[in-house]
Amino acid sequence: MAQQPGQLSPEKSEPIVSISRLARSFDGRQVLSNINLTIKPGEFVALLGRSGSGKSTLLKALAHLDSQVAGSGALRVPENCAVAFQDSRLLPWLRLLDNIVLGERSRNSRSRGLQALAEVGLGGRENDWPNTLSGGEQQRAALARCLVRQPALLLADEPFGALDALTRLNMQALLQQLCLQHQPAVLLVTHDVDEAISLSQRVIVLENGEIALELAIEPDIHQLPEVRQQHRQRLLSALGVYSVGSSPPAH
Numbered sequence: 001m002a003q004q005p006g007q008l009s010p011e012k013s014e015p016i017v018s019i020s021r022l023a024r025s026f027d028g029r030q031v032l033s034n035i036n037l038t039i040k041p042g043e044f045v046a047l048l049g050r051s052g053s054g055k056s057t058l059l060k061a062l063a064h065l066d067s068q069v070a071g072s073g074a075l076r077v078p079e080n081c082a083v084a085f086q087d088s089r090l091l092p093w094l095r096l097l098d099n100i101v102l103g104e105r106s107r108n109s110r111s112r113g114l115q116a117l118a119e120v121g122l123g124g125r126e127n128d129w130p131n132t133l134s135g136g137e138q139q140r141a142a143l144a145r146c147l148v149r150q151p152a153l154l155l156a157d158e159p160f161g162a163l164d165a166l167t168r169l170n171m172q173a174l175l176q177q178l179c180l181q182h183q184p185a186v187l188l189v190t191h192d193v194d195e196a197i198s199l200s201q202r203v204i205v206l207e208n209g210e211i212a213l214e215l216a217i218e219p220d221i222h223q224l225p226e227v228r229q230q231h232r233q234r235l236l237s238a239l240g241v242y243s244v245g246s247s248p249p250a251h
């Protein structure tokens with residue numbers, strides 16, 4: 001069966017990410033208490049959770065941006081890992097190409113940078129200053145910066161959260177296309193249940209410091225509107241959102 005964008009078949013191989021019993025507290029307040037998670041090469045996982053549930057905290061731990069995570073188990077993450085944030089974090093004093101190859105030391109990094117810019121639709125813009133780019137273009141540049149690193153793992157923290165609805169849809173399609181082409185494993189933090197279902201092969205919901213729900217998404221979900229609706233409902237209730245007509249569970 002032909003692969004659908006965003007519905008990659010993970011190889012039946014060893015996990016590329018493996019964390020067990022990961023914990024993090026701030027000033028005695030437990031935010032993550034017992035996180036167990038594996039991600040396979042090429043697998044696309046979406047991470048949902050209420051505001052403040054610890055999604056970014058988990059992502060930072062995986063990106064090794066937090067030296068104070070604790071846990072009695074392992075935290076295994078590949079070295080060639082790239083991170084995309086809600087804001088593009090482009091440096092305003094560097095032109096676009098210099099921004100996206102910053103820190104890259106290989107001889108061909110500039111040609112890889114030019115190629116990455118072309119792949120995200122910013123070919124010919126390499127000498128532009130970041131403040132001359134639209135919000136969507138800045139996020140494209142941020143994706144190009146990730147691509148240059150040829151990551152085995154892409155960690156994305158609401159990369160499209162600040163974009164308007166139309167640009168967001170375009171960026172989702174671009175991300176799908178790039179993932180098909182380059183096959184990184186992805187952990188995408190999002191607030192958007194539909195985005196999670198559309199893009200990922202597995203959705204996980206974070207609640208009370210633990211993974212409260214894991215849901216596998218069928219590769220042909222776009223052809224299964226009823227299943228999609230059931231998944232949506234399950235995820236929304238795991239997030240504590242109840243639609244009109246449905247009632248919250250009795251405690």
Ligand SMILES: Nc1ncnc2c1ncn2[C@@H]1O[C@H](COP(=O)(O)OP(=O)(O)OP(=O)(O)O)[C@@H](O)[C@H]1O
Pocket residue numbers: 026031049050051052053054055056057058
């Ligand atoms: N450096 C820090 N110092 C103190 N508390 C922190 C720190 N970083 C995160 N927290 C707390 O940890 C909790 C989880 O934060 P985190 O940013 O991971 O949540 P989130 O799920 O990503 O939220 P949102 O969806 O609103 O972005 C919050 O209550 C936050 O205040």
